Amino acid sequence: MYFKNILVTSIMLAVAPVSQVLAQSTNVSTMPASNLPASPVATGSSDCSRGFVNRLVDAYKEDAQPADPNAPTPARRGMDAPFDSPPFPNSEWQLGGVDEPIGVPDTNTTYPLEKALGCTRLGQWMQRNRIETYGWINPSANFSTSSFTNYPLSYATRPNRVEFDQFLFRIERLPDTVQTDHIDWGFHFDNLWGYDYHYTTMKGVFSNQLLNNSSVNQPLPGKVYGDDPMIWYVDLYIPWIAQGMQITAGRYLSLPDIEAQFSPENYLLTHSILYTVDAYTNVGIITTTKLNNQWTIQLGVHGGDDSAPWNSSSRPSLQACVRWVSASNNDMLYPCIESYNGDKQTYNNLQEFVTTWGHRFSKNVHMLTEAYYIYVKDQPGAPEGVPGYPLGEAPPFPTGINPAYGIVNYFNVELNANNMISFRNEFYDDVQGQRTGFATRYSSHTLGLTHWVTPDLEIRPEIRYERAYDFPAYDAGKKYYQATALVDAILHY
Helix, strand or coil, X not given: CHHHHHHHHHHHHHHHHHHHHHHHCCCHHHCXXXXXXXCCCCCHHHCCCCCHHHHHHHHHHHHCCCXXXXXXXXXXXXXXXXXXXXXXXXXXXXXXXXXXXXXXXXXXXXXXXXXXXXXXXXXXXXXXXXXXXXXXXXXXXXXXXXXXXXXXXXXXXXXXXXXXXXXXXXXXXXXXXXXXXXXXXXXXXXXXXXXXXXXXXXXXXXXXXXHCCCCCCCCCCCCCCEEEEEEEEEEEEEXXXXXXXXXXXXXXXXXXXXXXXXXXXXCCXXXXXXXXXXXXXXXXXXXXXXXXXXXXXXXXXXXXXXXXXXXXXXXXXXXXXXEEECCCCCEEEEEEEEXXXXXXXXXXXXXXXXXXEEEEEECCEXXXXXXXXXXXXXXXXXXXXXXXXXXXXXXXXXXXXXXXXXXXEEEEEEEECCEEEXXXXXXXXXXXXXXXXXXXXXXXXXXXXXXXXXXXXXXXXXXXXXXXXXCCCECCCCECEEEEEEEEEEEEX
């Protein structure tokens, strides 16, 4: 009952400030130039005679108005952005470990919370120091052919229900990497509350709520809803090393994946199986160095995948990536050693080798393909299901290398300024069941739409079909296939 009250309250808070906004939402790309306002709409959010709540509501109203087509484009040092964002979740080629590639300006929108804070001393101090704060609320609903669990579909693991996926709060300062005349600094902190903490938790960082709580009649262990301070790092930008080096120290997202834990940064609502079972975050130090407009290298060391350095499961691991972008800006190649230490399995001591290739057919159409080989050594215990054995009666994992292979492709199309669709197809081979619990091959096929109602509100419907070929891995070992229909909303604040 407590959760239901929280969910209802959260949705009410999400809907209240945008109820008037939705009625005013306009697609500027379909409007004749003569219909555009001659001057900007009055900015009630900057009227300091009004209260904070009124300024917040006004900020949502303002964001729903057509954007100024003559707004200046921020200066950048490098190639033009290859994509439009929105409707795509990002306008840049993939590069992990940094908020923006070196030479790319801060392209964050000034969201309603920042606008409403603008009349306060705190807000003015943050503006003077280029400190930003914002976040989002992300509920979802799903309908599934499974009854107990959707796993390995993520993050909507509980079938046939409404879920509160993410309430995320972010505060950050991005270093200015466009300029080359002085050292700059930054920091980033994200706190996530919701069901999705099941997948983001790092051992040694509030992990007791996941690992030391009963999970009776639940498809995943731990408390149903939890909190994870999942990103915290500091940045130092040095412009005089090559064409700029950024040093990042703290807890950051694993580098090479197309997908991310954060809902707004993904092409689709659900995640690939490939992403569900690989690394999520690292604590360490990573350097990102821009050699020129086409070549960037990354070198680092971290405490192992999803393990804090102060936890006994941590193992010092090497990290190295190279990103190449073609002179035409139409192709990107990003091979990575995400983590390597050669040691035995602990909590999630992955040895992971990943490559992503991106190709742009046009400004409106592109695809991304990721393939990886991961393994652990001497995995203890036994999987749930292995071909030839009844469920729960599989033999222990063999000693030595316990591998898995995966490949996923995203095909993404911009329909107009407010809408995009994405097709995702993948194949995954969990050879010994070490990653998913079932020794089987999988395929999944997903089609989703992202509709931007306003710059502050996204709606994402999705349909998905997946199959296990060697063992009935779905619905806790009962079915060979699963079909789902899902929808979520992302309200930025």
